[in-house]
Amino acid sequence: MADKRFFTVSEPISLEKLAEIAQADMAGNISAQALYRDVAALSDAVEDQVSFLDNKSYIKAFSTSKAGACLVDPDFADRAPSGMALLLTKQPYHAYARIAQAFHPDRVYVSQHHASASIDPSAVIGKDVTIEPGVVISENVTIGQGTRIGANTVLERAVTVGAHCNIGANVVVQCCLMGDRVILHPGICIGQDGFGFALGAGGHLKVPQLGRVVIENDVEIGAGTTIDRGAGPDTVIGEGTKIDNLVQIGHNVTIGKACVVVAQAGISGSTKIGNFVIIGGQVGIAGHLKIGDGAQIAAKSGLMRNVEAGSKIAGIPGKPIKEWFRGIATLDKLTRKKKG
Amino acid sequence: MADKRFFTVSEPISLEKLAEIAQADMAGNISAQALYRDVAALSDAVEDQVSFLDNKSYIKAFSTSKAGACLVDPDFADRAPSGMALLLTKQPYHAYARIAQAFHPDRVYVSQHHASASIDPSAVIGKDVTIEPGVVISENVTIGQGTRIGANTVLERAVTVGAHCNIGANVVVQCCLMGDRVILHPGICIGQDGFGFALGAGGHLKVPQLGRVVIENDVEIGAGTTIDRGAGPDTVIGEGTKIDNLVQIGHNVTIGKACVVVAQAGISGSTKIGNFVIIGGQVGIAGHLKIGDGAQIAAKSGLMRNVEAGSKIAGIPGKPIKEWFRGIATLDKLTRKKKG
């Protein structure tokens, strides 16, 4: 049960309404008017709560769950305990997301410009914007309607933030054009100088970084992540891409649409990532590479070469994941032989 | 000698008193009333300073040290230079910690609520709390007695901070219940949404993150570390656990008591770590794993499987550290052979 100190809780929702929200079909002998109050895990849920089964390894937990209702693939419906209302769907996790959202609507921030914020008079701020305490909004910043700027966040000159964005606390943004519905978690740094130096024995000469960061609609970026602006071309984060915490993205990188970049990954300068690419945690990608659409890079890999669309890569240096596993098995076998 | 601009320095302390603080036995021909003024490394220490020998490889430095007194294991006492006062203990490094603490007591923060802080009237703030400039304390926050909140830190709604905590500057905390004597270094982000998406070709659907972060007593967390709140269950950091800088901890992770997590390690969602586990720097641990009590994971390892209590693991993927070293030796031998 979500802690009401931290989360909004809706009124109870009927089974019928839940089926509509979940885009699921009702099954079982429960009244369509039965009311539910929250979501919960299979092992914790009780009579007035809704759970979900998304992973075969939890079938046992499903069969013994005390959840009043459950989102489940029709293929597993016969494993349900008696008396459980079923909401049948081929995508139980998506359906769970929608129902959890219905029980716990996003927090609505009260529109305000807090008196302790420093807002340059040249800034253009839309309707229903929330500017929390200590925020700094510099000259010529633009903020779209319904956006929240979290406490002590700093938007440097001419930054553009779209509508209905949620910018967390203690974020710093420079030289950036941001679309709508972007979510930035706390502690992010966007648009600072890339790491550009002309190296030399007499010292390293700083190369001016003259590009921007372009963040398209519906991007979400995790806490503490750093994204450098372009050196000349822009750094671009494509529509719907989700980036986790403590990720580093170098100058001139472009990431396509709907990619997933897991925590602590690093992408070096000028690398081009396609659409629907998944990059695992702590992956490192060298500069000036191309990663094709739909590629999947296993956690901790280190890429030194281009990656074809659709391939699955692992290892340092990266290779097709099946070859990587075979290499490990080969070395293990040889090692045991040596020992014997 | 500690720089007095930055550190408090106590009055000189007698040898007798130092022995008491260190829980050590005096040896050598020095008066119990002799006075000492500070701690210092073996190679730097002078007559009125106390040093320590904790590592055999420094025995030579010990034998030639000019330190007036030294904490040392009785087994090495005969290697001391003449004229050095000895403080005999089987735990010289622990004893050093206590003596250094005596010479340099923790800074005492003056209790204040700085005028530039934004404090919601519903917040409940204990006695002797220090609230530095620019701090933002939201509705229903609770802060225990004697706690310090560093400058420009943001505590979002309903966060609970225990007594005698030291929260550094520019920290952001959401959806968190924190015990007593917790130390948070600057730039930490706690309690933001975990990385939860129902992936799909039509875009990635955000899954509401409805849990909290529970931080037990005596936890210390390093600068720039990020800890996501639970997706449903809580993320939990157990009593006395010490986490270094730039560590990433995913949603629903639980870490047991007295663990050590070194810098830049990453722990993926729903993994359960036992008690007294040591996780080296830049380690990556996949999601949904169990790491048994007392396990030790070498720096840079990547874990894809559960780890038994007490085991020592290294490599990507992780294996027992002896096997990992044998694998490396095997490959080196084969490589040399090919070459020859």
Place this chain on the structure above:
Amino acid sequence: MADKRFFTVSEPISLEKLAEIAQADMAGNISAQALYRDVAALSDAVEDQVSFLDNKSYIKAFSTSKAGACLVDPDFADRAPSGMALLLTKQPYHAYARIAQAFHPDRVYVSQHHASASIDPSAVIGKDVTIEPGVVISENVTIGQGTRIGANTVLERAVTVGAHCNIGANVVVQCCLMGDRVILHPGICIGQDGFGFALGAGGHLKVPQLGRVVIENDVEIGAGTTIDRGAGPDTVIGEGTKIDNLVQIGHNVTIGKACVVVAQAGISGSTKIGNFVIIGGQVGIAGHLKIGDGAQIAAKSGLMRNVEAGSKIAGIPGKPIKEWFRGIATLDKLTRKKKG
């Protein structure tokens, strides 16, 4: 073309003047008085823009570029398209840096002490210092002439910042002595306690961290990087060293002059790095090691031993890079054989 909302643009500059700035020789049949307005990449540049060729793989782009002028090594001058003004130099990238700087001079911050900053009366602040909104300057801080302190940055007690430094927003600095012309990007944490504990079954005893961080002249440090202060000796970053984003530097580390440390690298406590060392992205270096002058460590390496001056190292554990590549080739060959 740099976005004028974000970057200052100078008046047009003549070819003659550009040659002087670039320290290059003019060639081609273009008037020395011809005017240019900006820099751009070979593929994007137009008639009134200056580009550069620094990498053989771009010779084709050079031969077909529409740039009005180009910085180029004399060896490649004969590959230029007709009508292009040439600026001949053996260091085209250095020359580009100087010309880009001329077209886009550093932003000049207006000297101010913003009313929302908290400045302790004991602080000593030089001439022409810019103190942005929300900055916190504690007792006995010293700031040199012409330095900028970005919004919401916190300088804790007695920190010394040199002249003509540029400290970004949301930075936290403690126990630190900083030279001149230092650049700190946003979100950096400097000078917090190192990770020092006397480990024990009864809990981990905190060891007071009594050193400082010394940052020499002309150092640049990337966003989100963390540098712990010394435990007794100081942590030192040598003159002209450039550190990228999200790097972790432990207590007592010393880094020499003109080193380059790429993003997400981590250097453990008490390690000594020489001069002109290059440390790749996501490298991990164990504690108490010595890395000789001019060594180069490949991205993602993990070092457990000292490194000789001038060597090139790769792998986990690190070895000479040629051996590392041979080891990979050996394992690949054996794996294919097993398969066949």
